Each structure stands twice: as structure tokens, then as C-alpha cells.
Amino acid sequence: MKTEAIQTRLLGMREMDFGGAEKLARDIVRDARRPLLAFHRALAWPHNPDWNKAEFVLKRLEELSILPWLAVARQVSGKQRIQALFEACEVYQRLEQRVVQQLRRMLEDRTLLPPPPFPGAVETRVLVPRECDKAYLLLRRLCRPDEPEGEYRVNESEFLRMKEQKRDGWIQRYQQTGEWELFNPPASEGETR
Numbered sequence: 001m002k003t004e005a006i007q008t009r010l011l012g013m014r015e016m017d018f019g020g021a022e023k024l025a026r027d028i029v030r031d032a033r034r035p036l037l038a039f040h041r042a043l044a045w046p047h048n049p050d051w052n053k054a055e056f057v058l059k060r061l062e063e064l065s066i067l068p069w070l071a072v073a074r075q076v077s078g079k080q081r082i083q084a085l086f087e088a089c090e091v092y093q094r095l096e097q098r099v100v101q102q103l104r105r106m107l108e109d110r111t112l113l114p115p116p117p118f119p120g121a122v123e124t125r126v127l128v129p130r131e132c133d134k135a136y137l138l139l140r141r142l143c144r145p146d147e148p149e150g151e152y153r154v155n156e157s158e159f160l161r162m163k164e165q166k167r168d169g170w171i172q173r174y175q176q177t178g179e180w181e182l183f184n185p186p187a188s189e190g191e192t193r
Contacts, residue, residue, distance in 0.1 A: 001031040039068045043084070044075035059087070063095045100142065106135035107171055127160040136171050140180055 006028065013020045042054035058065040069088035073081050109131040129137075137156050141147070147155075159167065174180065 001028050039065075040071045040075075043068070043072040043080075055087075062091060066091050066095075096142065100139065103135040103139045103142075104175075107132045107139075107175060109135075127157075129160055130164075130167075132171055133160060133167055136167075136174065139174075143180060 006024070009020075009024050013024070039054050039058055042048050042050045043058075045051075048054075058068060066088050069084045069091070073084035073088065076084065111131045113129055113131055113134060115128045137159060140155075141152060144152075159170070162170075
């Protein structure tokens with residue numbers, strides 16, 4: 001979908017038109033994925049004369065090529081399946097490395113992030129993290145993807161409630177060691193929280 005078409009549809013939407021927003025998002029996603037089906041078709045047939053050309057173009061698409069490679073892996077077998085899975089994995093690892101590098105640079109930035117736009121009537125103060133705090137939490141989430149969502153939310157909340165100096169200590173410890181510590185270690189026997 002072209003920029004002009006998106007802007008026209010945005011201008012035509014009412015302020016709280018959630019249905020229109022959802023439809024626009026679906027249309028953008030549909031249009032964004034449509035051309036990639038051509039790669040899937042070209043690569044799903046191992047003896048296709050366009051295999052090398054399609055592979056070359058997909059390698060230039062970076063993260064947009066992950067889903068097509070995985071789709072191809074479901075359709076082919078043998079060497080082609082291994083190659084498709086390898087390509088998807090390689091692209092994902094490069095993407096993850098770029099994200100981690102960006103988040104590590106953000107660990108140095110102590111700028112406060114903007115508060116939520118409509119806090120409304122709240123009884124407790126809204127926690128406004130710094131850029132480095134959010135980067136630390138995102139890095140932790142990336143490095144510990146198996147952590148249950150509920151546990152992550154509790155740890156995130158506890159981390160953000162800490163004083164800035166203490167959070168800086170956690171961030172600095174990670175930068176020095178590259179290891180994650182538990183925010184809320186389990187109580188040892190006989191110890192209460």
C-alpha cells in the first residue's frame with residue numbers, strides 16, 4: 001500500500017474509529033505480504049530455473065525474508081529444506097544482533113521516556129522509565145525468552161520501582177558481566193520476605 005493511500009485513509013477516519021483502524025492495519029499487512037508469495041512459489045519447487053534469482057533477492061530483504069524461508073521449508077525436503085531453515089535462522093540471528101547492539105547503546109542514555117498519554121485518575125504514581133531502563137528490560141526479555149510472562153511483568157515492575165541509583169547498579173553490573181541476576185531471588189529456607 002502506497003504512502004498516499006495510507007494518508008488518505010487516515011484522514012478519512014474518525015478519531016476513535018477502531019474498526020477503521022483495524023481494517024487499515026489488515027489491508028497494510030495483506031499488501032505487505034502479497035509480493036512475498038511469489039518467492040514462496042519460486043522456491044518451493046526445487047528445480048525451478050528462478051530458484052537462484054529468488055534466493056538472491058530474498059537474501060537482500062533481510063528480516064522480511066524470514067517468513068518466506070520458513071514457508072518454503074514446509075514445502076520442500078532434503079537439502080532445500082535445510083537450506084531454507086538455515087537462511088531463516090541466519091537472518092533472524094543478524095536481526096537479533098542489530099537489536100541487541102542498539103539496546104546496548106541505549107543503556108547509556110538516562111533520558112526519561114515520555115509518560116503515558118492519558119494516565120487518567122490513578123491512585124498510584126505512574127512509573128516513567130528512562131531509556132536505559134527500558135533498554136535493560138528489553139535486553140533481559142530477549143536473552144530470557146523462556147521466562148513466563150507473569151514473572152517478567154513482576155520483575156519489570158520491581159525493577160522500575162527501584163531508585164535510579166539501584167537501577168544504574170543493575171545496568172552497570174550487566175554491562176560488566178553480561179549476565180542477568182534475578183530481581184526478586186527466591187527466599188532461602190527460614191527467610192521471609
